[in-house]
Amino acid sequence: MLKKDLIVLWRHKPRLISLILFPILMITLFGYGLGGTLENIPVVIVEQSSGPLTDQTVAAMKNMNLYDIKDILKDPDTARDMVDTGQVKAAIILPPNYDSMSEEPTVVMYLDSSDQLASQALVPATQALFSRLSGQLAIEKMQGGGMNPAAGSASGPGESFQSMVNAINLQIDRIYGDIKYMDFLVPAVLAMTIMFSCMFGMGQSIAGERERGELARLFMTPTSVSTVVGGKIISKLVIESGRAFLLLLVAIALFGITINGSMLLTVLLLILTALCFVGFGIMISARVATQEDYMQMVMPFAMPMMFVSGVFYPIETMPWIFQKIAYIVPLTYANDALRSVMLRGAGVGSIWVDILVLAGFTLLFFSMGVTRFNRDI
Secondary structure: OHHHHHHHHHHOHHHHHHHHHHHHHHHHHHHHHOOOOOOOEEEEEEOOOOOHHHHHHHHHHHOOOOEEEEEEEOOHHHHHHHHHOOOOOEEEEOOOOOOOOOOOOEEEEEEOOOOHHHHHHHHHHHHHHHHHHHHHHHHHHHHHOOOOHHHOEOOOOOOEHHHHHOOOEEEEEEOOOOOOHHHHHHHHHHHHHHHHHHHHHHHHHHHHHHHHOHHHHHHOOOOOHHHHHHHHHHHHHHHHHHHHHHHHHHHHHHHOOOOOOOHHHHHHHHHHHHHHHHHHHHHHHOOOOOHHHHHHHHHHHHHHHHHHOOOOOOHHHOOHHHHHHHOOOHHHHHHHHHHHHHHHOOOHHHHHHHHHHHHHHHHHHHHHHHHOOOOOO
Protein backbone atom coordinates (compact mmCIF):
# COMPACT_ATOMS: atom_id res chain seq x y z
CA MET A 1 0.00 0.00 0.00
CA LEU A 2 2.87 2.36 0.78
CA LYS A 3 4.37 1.79 -2.66
CA LYS A 4 0.99 2.37 -4.29
CA ASP A 5 0.42 5.63 -2.38
CA LEU A 6 3.90 6.86 -3.26
CA ILE A 7 3.33 6.09 -6.95
CA VAL A 8 0.00 7.94 -6.88
CA LEU A 9 1.66 10.90 -5.17
CA TRP A 10 4.48 10.92 -7.73
CA ARG A 11 1.97 10.96 -10.60
CA HIS A 12 0.22 14.01 -9.10
CA LYS A 13 3.06 16.52 -9.26
CA PRO A 14 1.05 19.54 -7.94
CA ARG A 15 0.05 17.52 -4.89
CA LEU A 16 3.64 16.39 -4.30
CA ILE A 17 5.07 19.90 -4.63
CA SER A 18 2.43 21.31 -2.30
CA LEU A 19 3.06 18.57 0.24
CA ILE A 20 6.72 19.57 0.43
CA LEU A 21 6.40 23.32 -0.03
CA PHE A 22 3.46 24.10 2.26
CA PRO A 23 5.05 23.07 5.62
CA ILE A 24 8.24 24.97 4.75
CA LEU A 25 6.23 28.10 3.97
CA MET A 26 4.24 27.87 7.19
CA ILE A 27 7.33 27.41 9.38
CA THR A 28 9.02 30.35 7.67
CA LEU A 29 5.99 32.59 8.09
CA PHE A 30 5.51 31.71 11.74
CA GLY A 31 9.20 32.13 12.45
CA TYR A 32 9.75 35.45 10.67
CA GLY A 33 6.37 36.88 9.74
CA LEU A 34 4.56 37.08 13.07
CA GLY A 35 5.26 38.78 16.33
CA GLY A 36 8.25 40.72 15.07
CA THR A 37 9.45 43.98 16.54
CA LEU A 38 7.69 46.95 15.06
CA GLU A 39 10.37 48.96 13.26
CA ASN A 40 10.79 51.44 10.43
CA ILE A 41 7.42 53.13 10.88
CA PRO A 42 7.27 55.93 8.28
CA VAL A 43 7.12 59.40 9.86
CA VAL A 44 7.87 62.95 8.81
CA ILE A 45 9.47 65.74 10.88
CA VAL A 46 8.56 69.42 10.67
CA GLU A 47 11.30 71.89 11.58
CA GLN A 48 10.09 75.43 12.23
CA SER A 49 13.25 76.64 13.96
CA SER A 50 16.94 75.91 13.84
CA GLY A 51 19.33 75.30 16.69
CA PRO A 52 21.11 72.67 18.76
CA LEU A 53 17.91 71.24 20.27
CA THR A 54 16.34 70.71 16.84
CA ASP A 55 19.52 69.06 15.58
CA GLN A 56 19.68 66.87 18.68
CA THR A 57 16.03 65.81 18.30
CA VAL A 58 16.37 64.89 14.62
CA ALA A 59 19.60 62.98 15.29
CA ALA A 60 17.97 61.05 18.16
CA MET A 61 15.03 60.04 15.95
CA LYS A 62 17.34 58.97 13.13
CA ASN A 63 19.23 56.73 15.56
CA MET A 64 16.05 54.89 16.61
CA ASN A 65 15.00 51.82 14.61
CA LEU A 66 11.35 52.61 15.26
CA TYR A 67 11.29 55.66 12.99
CA ASP A 68 11.74 55.67 9.25
CA ILE A 69 12.04 59.39 8.56
CA LYS A 70 10.69 59.95 5.07
CA ASP A 71 11.28 63.70 4.96
CA ILE A 72 12.11 66.80 7.01
CA LEU A 73 9.77 69.63 6.07
CA LYS A 74 9.14 73.26 6.98
CA ASP A 75 5.37 73.37 6.42
CA PRO A 76 3.10 71.67 9.01
CA ASP A 77 0.16 71.52 6.59
CA THR A 78 2.16 69.52 4.07
CA ALA A 79 3.14 67.06 6.81
CA ARG A 80 -0.48 66.69 7.92
CA ASP A 81 -1.52 66.02 4.33
CA MET A 82 1.06 63.22 4.15
CA VAL A 83 -0.51 61.61 7.23
CA ASP A 84 -4.04 62.11 5.91
CA THR A 85 -3.18 60.44 2.61
CA GLY A 86 -1.45 57.48 4.29
CA GLN A 87 2.07 58.27 3.09
CA VAL A 88 3.34 58.29 6.69
CA LYS A 89 1.95 57.16 10.03
CA ALA A 90 2.75 60.32 11.99
CA ALA A 91 4.09 63.85 11.69
CA ILE A 92 6.33 65.17 14.47
CA ILE A 93 5.81 68.94 14.37
CA LEU A 94 8.45 70.97 16.22
CA PRO A 95 7.14 74.47 17.07
CA PRO A 96 8.80 77.80 16.09
CA ASN A 97 9.95 78.37 19.70
CA TYR A 98 11.48 74.89 20.02
CA ASP A 99 15.05 76.15 20.40
CA SER A 100 14.12 78.95 22.78
CA MET A 101 15.65 78.28 26.20
CA SER A 102 13.26 80.73 27.89
CA GLU A 103 9.97 79.14 26.84
CA GLU A 104 8.33 75.71 27.17
CA PRO A 105 7.68 74.48 23.61
CA THR A 106 4.77 72.18 22.71
CA VAL A 107 5.56 69.48 20.15
CA VAL A 108 2.58 68.15 18.21
CA MET A 109 2.42 64.53 17.11
CA TYR A 110 -0.16 64.26 14.32
CA LEU A 111 -0.96 60.55 14.38
CA ASP A 112 -2.77 58.16 12.04
CA SER A 113 -4.56 56.25 14.77
CA SER A 114 -6.28 53.89 12.32
CA ASP A 115 -3.16 51.69 12.51
CA GLN A 116 -3.65 50.72 16.11
CA LEU A 117 -0.47 48.69 16.56
CA ALA A 118 1.73 51.36 15.00
CA SER A 119 0.10 53.93 17.28
CA GLN A 120 0.81 51.77 20.32
CA ALA A 121 4.48 51.71 19.40
CA LEU A 122 4.86 55.35 18.37
CA VAL A 123 3.16 57.09 21.28
CA PRO A 124 5.20 55.72 24.23
CA ALA A 125 8.46 55.84 22.28
CA THR A 126 7.92 59.48 21.32
CA GLN A 127 6.88 60.39 24.86
CA ALA A 128 10.04 58.77 26.21
CA LEU A 129 12.18 60.56 23.61
CA PHE A 130 10.95 64.05 24.52
CA SER A 131 11.01 63.25 28.23
CA ARG A 132 14.70 62.38 27.88
CA LEU A 133 15.36 65.51 25.87
CA SER A 134 13.53 67.58 28.51
CA GLY A 135 15.79 66.16 31.21
CA GLN A 136 18.89 66.99 29.22
CA LEU A 137 17.55 70.49 28.54
CA ALA A 138 16.84 71.05 32.25
CA ILE A 139 20.37 70.05 33.21
CA GLU A 140 21.80 72.41 30.59
CA LYS A 141 19.61 75.26 31.88
CA MET A 142 20.73 74.78 35.46
CA GLN A 143 24.36 74.38 34.53
CA GLY A 144 24.11 77.56 32.50
CA GLY A 145 22.62 79.30 35.55
CA GLY A 146 25.28 77.93 37.89
CA MET A 147 22.87 75.53 39.65
CA ASN A 148 23.31 72.01 40.95
CA PRO A 149 20.46 69.67 39.87
CA ALA A 150 20.67 67.94 43.24
CA ALA A 151 19.66 71.18 44.97
CA GLY A 152 16.12 70.64 43.83
CA SER A 153 15.30 74.31 43.10
CA ALA A 154 16.16 76.74 40.37
CA SER A 155 17.44 80.27 40.63
CA GLY A 156 14.04 81.80 39.98
CA PRO A 157 11.43 81.84 42.77
CA GLY A 158 9.08 78.84 42.70
CA GLU A 159 10.81 77.16 39.76
CA SER A 160 11.64 73.52 40.56
CA PHE A 161 13.88 71.03 38.84
CA GLN A 162 10.84 68.85 38.11
CA SER A 163 9.13 71.65 36.20
CA MET A 164 12.28 72.15 34.18
CA VAL A 165 12.47 68.42 33.40
CA ASN A 166 8.99 68.72 31.85
CA ALA A 167 10.14 71.65 29.72
CA ILE A 168 9.04 70.07 26.41
CA ASN A 169 5.32 69.31 26.16
CA LEU A 170 4.05 66.64 23.77
CA GLN A 171 0.56 66.99 22.35
CA ILE A 172 -0.83 63.92 20.56
CA ASP A 173 -3.52 64.53 17.93
CA ARG A 174 -5.16 61.21 16.99
CA ILE A 175 -6.89 62.11 13.76
CA TYR A 176 -9.29 59.14 13.89
CA GLY A 177 -9.76 59.02 17.66
CA ASP A 178 -8.88 56.06 19.84
CA ILE A 179 -8.96 52.92 17.70
CA LYS A 180 -9.26 49.55 19.44
CA TYR A 181 -7.47 46.47 18.15
CA MET A 182 -10.84 44.93 17.27
CA ASP A 183 -11.60 47.94 15.05
CA PHE A 184 -8.26 47.42 13.32
CA LEU A 185 -8.80 43.67 12.98
CA VAL A 186 -12.40 43.38 11.73
CA PRO A 187 -12.02 44.87 8.19
CA ALA A 188 -9.13 42.52 7.39
CA VAL A 189 -10.88 39.52 8.94
CA LEU A 190 -13.89 40.22 6.71
CA ALA A 191 -11.64 40.22 3.64
CA MET A 192 -9.80 37.10 4.81
CA THR A 193 -13.05 35.22 5.45
CA ILE A 194 -14.30 36.07 1.98
CA MET A 195 -10.98 34.91 0.51
CA PHE A 196 -11.12 31.50 2.17
CA SER A 197 -14.80 30.86 1.50
CA CYS A 198 -14.52 31.85 -2.17
CA MET A 199 -11.32 29.94 -2.87
CA PHE A 200 -12.35 26.76 -1.05
CA GLY A 201 -15.93 27.01 -2.29
CA MET A 202 -14.81 27.04 -5.90
CA GLY A 203 -12.93 23.80 -5.26
CA GLN A 204 -16.15 22.10 -4.28
CA SER A 205 -18.13 23.81 -7.03
CA ILE A 206 -15.90 22.94 -10.01
CA ALA A 207 -13.18 20.48 -9.01
CA GLY A 208 -15.59 18.54 -6.80
CA GLU A 209 -18.25 18.32 -9.49
CA ARG A 210 -15.61 17.32 -12.04
CA GLU A 211 -14.41 14.52 -9.74
CA ARG A 212 -17.97 13.24 -9.20
CA GLY A 213 -18.70 13.33 -12.94
CA GLU A 214 -21.41 15.98 -12.62
CA LEU A 215 -19.50 18.48 -14.74
CA ALA A 216 -19.01 15.94 -17.55
CA ARG A 217 -22.75 15.21 -17.63
CA LEU A 218 -23.44 18.95 -17.74
CA PHE A 219 -21.16 19.36 -20.76
CA MET A 220 -23.07 16.61 -22.60
CA THR A 221 -25.87 19.13 -22.96
CA PRO A 222 -25.58 21.90 -25.58
CA THR A 223 -23.91 24.21 -23.07
CA SER A 224 -20.78 26.24 -23.66
CA VAL A 225 -17.87 26.52 -21.26
CA SER A 226 -18.51 30.24 -20.80
CA THR A 227 -22.13 29.59 -19.80
CA VAL A 228 -21.14 27.01 -17.19
CA VAL A 229 -18.29 29.09 -15.78
CA GLY A 230 -20.42 32.25 -15.83
CA GLY A 231 -23.18 30.48 -13.93
CA LYS A 232 -20.72 29.21 -11.33
CA ILE A 233 -19.30 32.71 -10.92
CA ILE A 234 -22.68 34.40 -10.46
CA SER A 235 -23.91 31.73 -8.07
CA LYS A 236 -20.80 31.89 -5.90
CA LEU A 237 -20.66 35.67 -6.00
CA VAL A 238 -24.25 36.03 -4.78
CA ILE A 239 -23.69 33.53 -1.95
CA GLU A 240 -20.41 35.04 -0.80
CA SER A 241 -21.64 38.63 -1.05
CA GLY A 242 -24.58 37.71 1.16
CA ARG A 243 -22.22 36.01 3.61
CA ALA A 244 -19.95 39.06 3.68
CA PHE A 245 -22.87 41.42 4.38
CA LEU A 246 -24.05 39.13 7.18
CA LEU A 247 -20.55 39.08 8.71
CA LEU A 248 -20.47 42.87 8.58
CA LEU A 249 -23.79 43.13 10.40
CA VAL A 250 -22.64 40.63 13.04
CA ALA A 251 -19.42 42.60 13.61
CA ILE A 252 -21.43 45.80 14.09
CA ALA A 253 -23.90 44.11 16.46
CA LEU A 254 -21.42 42.12 18.58
CA PHE A 255 -18.35 44.36 18.70
CA GLY A 256 -19.84 47.80 18.17
CA ILE A 257 -17.79 48.36 15.02
CA THR A 258 -18.39 51.81 13.54
CA ILE A 259 -18.10 52.39 9.81
CA ASN A 260 -16.79 55.93 9.47
CA GLY A 261 -17.15 55.90 5.69
CA SER A 262 -19.88 54.87 3.29
CA MET A 263 -21.75 51.64 4.02
CA LEU A 264 -22.46 51.26 0.29
CA LEU A 265 -18.78 51.59 -0.58
CA THR A 266 -17.90 49.02 2.11
CA VAL A 267 -20.38 46.51 0.66
CA LEU A 268 -19.13 47.15 -2.90
CA LEU A 269 -15.54 46.52 -1.76
CA LEU A 270 -16.61 43.24 -0.18
CA ILE A 271 -18.29 42.24 -3.45
CA LEU A 272 -15.18 43.16 -5.45
CA THR A 273 -13.04 41.13 -3.03
CA ALA A 274 -15.37 38.16 -3.40
CA LEU A 275 -15.27 38.47 -7.20
CA CYS A 276 -11.46 38.59 -7.16
CA PHE A 277 -11.08 35.37 -5.17
CA VAL A 278 -13.83 33.59 -7.07
CA GLY A 279 -11.68 34.32 -10.10
CA PHE A 280 -8.67 32.88 -8.33
CA GLY A 281 -10.64 29.71 -7.61
CA ILE A 282 -11.68 29.49 -11.28
CA MET A 283 -8.05 29.85 -12.36
CA ILE A 284 -6.81 27.04 -10.10
CA SER A 285 -9.73 24.67 -10.72
CA ALA A 286 -9.49 25.08 -14.51
CA ARG A 287 -6.81 22.39 -14.82
CA VAL A 288 -7.21 20.08 -11.81
CA ALA A 289 -9.03 16.77 -11.92
CA THR A 290 -9.92 16.24 -8.24
CA GLN A 291 -10.91 18.33 -5.26
CA GLU A 292 -7.90 17.04 -3.30
CA ASP A 293 -5.54 18.31 -6.00
CA TYR A 294 -7.32 21.65 -5.90
CA MET A 295 -6.90 21.98 -2.12
CA GLN A 296 -3.23 21.05 -2.30
CA MET A 297 -2.64 23.75 -4.92
CA VAL A 298 -4.65 26.45 -3.12
CA MET A 299 -3.20 26.07 0.36
CA PRO A 300 0.35 27.30 -0.50
CA PHE A 301 -1.29 30.49 -1.79
CA ALA A 302 -4.08 31.02 0.74
CA MET A 303 -2.25 30.52 4.04
CA PRO A 304 0.83 32.66 3.25
CA MET A 305 -1.46 35.35 1.86
CA MET A 306 -3.26 35.49 5.19
CA PHE A 307 -0.01 36.13 7.07
CA VAL A 308 1.84 38.54 4.77
CA SER A 309 -1.09 40.82 3.92
CA GLY A 310 -1.27 42.50 7.32
CA VAL A 311 -4.45 40.88 8.64
CA PHE A 312 -3.24 40.48 12.24
CA TYR A 313 -0.07 42.59 12.36
CA PRO A 314 1.11 45.62 10.40
CA ILE A 315 3.21 44.80 7.37
CA GLU A 316 6.02 46.89 8.92
CA THR A 317 6.66 44.18 11.54
CA MET A 318 7.71 41.67 8.88
CA PRO A 319 11.13 41.14 7.29
CA TRP A 320 11.67 43.27 4.20
CA ILE A 321 11.23 40.33 1.81
CA PHE A 322 7.74 39.64 3.23
CA GLN A 323 6.92 43.33 2.96
CA LYS A 324 7.72 43.18 -0.75
CA ILE A 325 5.66 39.99 -1.20
CA ALA A 326 2.72 41.63 0.57
CA TYR A 327 2.25 44.06 -2.30
CA ILE A 328 1.93 41.37 -4.95
CA VAL A 329 -1.05 39.61 -3.30
CA PRO A 330 -4.63 40.90 -3.69
CA LEU A 331 -5.62 40.47 -0.04
CA THR A 332 -3.26 43.31 0.95
CA TYR A 333 -5.20 45.76 -1.21
CA ALA A 334 -8.57 44.49 0.00
CA ASN A 335 -7.43 44.97 3.62
CA ASP A 336 -6.12 48.46 2.93
CA ALA A 337 -9.27 49.58 1.11
CA LEU A 338 -11.65 48.24 3.76
CA ARG A 339 -9.62 49.74 6.63
CA SER A 340 -9.46 53.08 4.83
CA VAL A 341 -13.24 53.22 4.42
CA MET A 342 -14.28 51.71 7.76
CA LEU A 343 -11.71 53.40 10.00
CA ARG A 344 -10.71 56.60 8.21
CA GLY A 345 -13.93 57.39 6.37
CA ALA A 346 -12.11 57.43 3.03
CA GLY A 347 -13.93 57.78 -0.29
CA VAL A 348 -13.26 56.37 -3.73
CA GLY A 349 -10.73 59.12 -4.43
CA SER A 350 -8.50 57.88 -1.60
CA ILE A 351 -8.64 54.17 -2.40
CA TRP A 352 -8.75 54.18 -6.20
CA VAL A 353 -5.34 52.49 -6.39
CA ASP A 354 -6.57 49.58 -4.24
CA ILE A 355 -9.72 49.29 -6.34
CA LEU A 356 -7.73 49.38 -9.57
CA VAL A 357 -5.31 46.69 -8.38
CA LEU A 358 -8.14 44.42 -7.17
CA ALA A 359 -9.93 44.88 -10.49
CA GLY A 360 -6.69 44.06 -12.32
CA PHE A 361 -6.20 40.86 -10.33
CA THR A 362 -9.84 39.94 -10.99
CA LEU A 363 -9.46 40.35 -14.75
CA LEU A 364 -6.18 38.40 -14.72
CA PHE A 365 -7.63 35.50 -12.74
CA PHE A 366 -10.79 35.23 -14.85
CA SER A 367 -8.96 35.51 -18.17
CA MET A 368 -6.51 32.78 -17.16
CA GLY A 369 -9.26 30.59 -15.71
CA VAL A 370 -11.63 30.80 -18.67
CA THR A 371 -8.95 30.42 -21.37
CA ARG A 372 -7.27 27.50 -19.60
CA PHE A 373 -10.49 25.72 -18.60
CA ASN A 374 -10.36 22.07 -19.62
CA ARG A 375 -13.76 20.41 -19.93
CA ASP A 376 -12.26 17.02 -20.82
CA ILE A 377 -10.15 16.32 -17.68
